[in-house]
Amino acid sequence: MANYLKEKIDGFAEEANVAHLVKRSNMQVWADSFRLLFEVDEQEDERLVFDVMEWLPSHSFWRINVLSGSTFREQFLKLVLVMHEDKAKRRKGSGGGGGKSGKTPIPIVQQSSNPEDGPSEEEFAELMRQAQASQAAKTGERP
Known part of the structure; x- marks a missing residue:
């Protein structure tokens, strides 16, 4: 030893x-x-x-x-x-722990060849708000 x-x-x-x-x-x-x-x-x-x-x-x-x-x-x-x-x-x-990470889940949008199948304007706006809030939290700013 x-x-x-x-x-x-x-x-x-x-x-x-x-x-x-x-x-x-x-x-x-x-x-x-x-x-x-x-x-x-x-x-x-x-x-x-x-x-x-x-x-x-x-x-x-x-x-x-x-x-x-x-x-x-x-x-x-x-x-x-x-x-x-x-x-x-x-x-x-690693994600294998099964516990909650405290992060807000972001829903996955299915890929489609039809542009009409994307997120609605409201869904897109909500995703952008979540992204801005996440970025602000990282930098310590208010969203």
Whole structure:
């Protein structure tokens, strides 16, 4: 596990072109941190530990703040909580969460070769009002 975390850290340091700044590490100390995570902290789920290590490079804050085995152990609970929150946000944001997004649905107008089949003037005006309100909300203006 210590070697795996070190590979992850070295990987994102290399991507950021700062690999030369990553210190040589005493992997025995890192391994001891993982031993303590399981024996003293009573972490039982090895898969969860690996999942956190996989997720770590994707989080802009934690990947620069967890650069050793001891820090990984110290912050493990926070890392797990943030990882779960991050994954829940991604599921919700992808549209697969099934929850309400709070956005006003815009009805889809069926395509037709007949121009008379488009939205009526009232429907078009309502769609334009919704678009203007949405744009105003994004910029903080009043519609």
